[in-house]
Amino acid sequence: MSSVLLDARSLVKNFGGLTAVANVSVHFDQNELVGLIGPNGAGKTTLFNLLTGETPVSSGSISLATDRGVQSLNGRSPAQIAQAGISRTFQNIRLFKELTVLDNVRIAMTNHYREGFLTSILRLPKYYRTEREMTAAAQRLLAIFDLTAVADQPAKNLPYGTQRRLEIVRALATKPKLLFLDEPAAGMNPEETADLTRLIRQIQHDFHITVVLIEHDMSLVMDVCERLYVLEHGGLLATGTPAEIQRDPAVIKAYLGGD
Numbered sequence: 736m737s738s739v740l741l742d743a744r745s746l747v748k749n750f751g752g753l754t755a756v757a758n759v760s761v762h763f764d765q766n767e768l769v770g771l772i773g774p775n776g777a778g779k780t781t782l783f784n785l786l787t788g789e790t791p792v793s794s795g796s797i798s799l800a801t802d803r804g805v806q807s808l809n810g811r812s813p814a815q816i817a818q819a820g821i822s823r824t825f826q827n828i829r830l831f832k833e834l835t836v837l838d839n840v841r842i843a844m845t846n847h848y849r850e851g852f853l854t855s856i857l858r859l860p861k862y863y864r865t866e867r868e869m870t871a872a873a874q875r876l877l878a879i880f881d882l883t884a885v886a887d888q889p890a891k892n893l894p895y896g897t898q899r900r901l902e903i904v905r906a907l908a909t910k911p912k913l914l915f916l917d918e919p920a921a922g923m924n925p926e927e928t929a930d931l932t933r934l935i936r937q938i939q940h941d942f943h944i945t946v947v948l949i950e951h952d953m954s955l956v957m958d959v960c961e962r963l964y965v966l967e968h969g970g971l972l973a974t975g976t977p978a979e980i981q982r983d984p985a986v987i988k989a990y991l992g993g994d
């Protein structure tokens with residue numbers, strides 16, 4: 736039986752007179768692969784921003800199932816939400832371009848290996864042990880995602896599709912229970928998109944986490960997602976399996992503009 740990991744109820748986000756998210760309720764189950772689709776400006780990224788604490792909600796509630804029971808995420812900072820087990824990538828690539836691939840992943844890990852101030856400043860033995868553990872963990876992740884050969888390259892040297900892969904690896908480095916991917920296939924060629932499709936499946940399968948993606952590439956969405964939410968003008972238009980969504984008259988109308 737599936738159990739709810741994240742539950743968001745009646746979310747509203749107003750920007751001045753514009754309602755970007757209008758009374759939207761969504762839930763994501765443990766180990767589920769969910770797609771969030773909708774025309775440009777529908778409110779998809781704003782919804783991600785609400786769920787990750789980037790943008791405060793105007794109203795509504797967000798709760799997450801954690802090891803310590805169900806916790807409210809309302810009013811929490813992005814860093815606190817990351818600590819609670821939610822990680823994300825952004826539409827635009829946000830790597831440390833001059834740093835190596837390995838260091839990009841190590842930096843992403845620092846949240847989870849945070850040492851006391853004295854341990855770090857005095858370089859106590861624990862500091863070196865943690866550093867070694869972090870490097871080993873980063874190397875393991877790079878190996879899983881086929882990035883070992885480029886571990887010592889500056890991130891800026893990687894091809895576009897590989898930079899996006901590295902971003903996903905960075906998001907996984909914090910050991911999330913829930914991973915949000917904002918348009919992961921944007922700008923990719925068909926070969927890179929096919930690699931990404933395999934990668935998303937691998938993440939869900941090997942890491943047993945919940946993956947939610949915003950994506951305009953409908954063949955990717957229909958291929959990998961188990962369930963979809965469709966947003967339009969800030970509101971929830973439909974939810975269902977890819978097969979149900981593809982024959983939903985309201986969705987067809989929103990996308991094709993006619994009847």
Ligand SMILES: Nc1ncnc2c1ncn2[C@@H]1O[C@H](COP(=O)(O)OP(=O)(O)OP(=O)(O)O)[C@@H](O)[C@H]1O
Nearest residue numbers: 750753754755773774775776777778779780781782
């Ligand atoms: N910080 C902001 N201030 C004011 N308006 C905003 C802000 N962020 C988003 N909006 C507006 O909210 C609406 C929803 O935008 P959002 O980026 O969430 O849509 P989207 O579905 O992600 O679109 P796309 O598919 O083009 O990325 C748009 O009208 C946008 O202009």
